[in-house]
Amino acid sequence: MTPTRGDLLYSREGTYFGIAAEVPQSTRVCLGQRMVLIRPNSETLDFRFLRHWLNSPLMARHISGFRDGSVAERLNLPTIRSLPVLVPPILEQHAIAEALGTLDDKIAVNERIAATSRALGIAQFDAACAAGSRNVTIGSISSMLLRGGAPSYTEDPAQTTVINQKCIRGGRVDLGPARKTVTAKVRLDRILQKGDMLVNSTGVGTLGRVAVWTHDITATCDSHVTIVRPNPAAIPVMVGAYAILAAQPEIELLGEGSTGQTELGRTKLEQLPVQVPVIEACEALASQLYRLEERSKAALDENQTLTELRDTLLPQLISGELRVEEKNSSA
Incomplete structure (x- = not known):
């Protein structure tokens, strides 16, 4: 399909559930089953305005909790067609x-x-x-390698931020999909420190993604994420972090288990060799x-x-x- 100016792609399920983006005009696209093409009538609806509206917190609250026969968030076509738009x-x-x-x-x-x-x-x-380089293992340059805990979720914004797998993408932590957990139930060793490496540790397609923690807020991780803390006595923290970033392709191959239930074991991660200066x-x-x-x-x-x-x-x-x-x- 060759897009025209103003075409929008809208994600109806998955990681980018409820997100709209403009289709580049120079790019031929083929829609996946999780995507919907929206072509606004330019005489009555500015596509840029519609994109902002669809991506706004107002719309996010409206579509939150939609279910279509499964535990995953999903919007079907009739629901998308009926989404409200305030049109000046x-x-x-x-x-x-x-x-x-x-x-x-x-x-x-x-x-x-x-x-x-x-x-x-x-x-x-x-x-x-x-x-000039040397080979070490992740375990040998880490002071801690620990899965996050099972959160006690809360809507209280004053509680501790909990990072999940959706937050980890492109080597960074996006706080958008994060939630809150009861602070009193978070172990102190699971409170994140600057330079910690967060490693997605379950699920096909998400397992192995890594990110450097650089935020200034108090946060922890859920049980699907492993916290790897570089040991400053063994290597400068940021150098250790970049070594693990460089090893992401190898980490992604370490999963074990059946389809959909893939897990990254602690021992395999500890023993993975990485190259450092x-x-x-x-x-x-x-x-x-x-x-x-x-x-x-x-x-x-x-x-x-x-x-x-x-x-x-x-x-x-x-x-x-x-x-x-x-x-x-x-x-």
């Missing part, structure tokens, strides 16, 4: 889309900064290993990696603020509580 006049939609699009542009810039910083870190780690190179490399991770964190922290601002503005713009200047032609 088309010129007002254009203006709202332009205003929110400015925030989207800044968010995209920050995402590129974070991605570039991580890519530079990986390049520096690889270069250090190429200049020679000791003499580690301190300087750690300093470089730390600075790059801080640059990434600053960009992504700003994105969190911008995202919250965007999500706050949308209902205010739709209700007329806030107004933006309308243009006489569509963008």
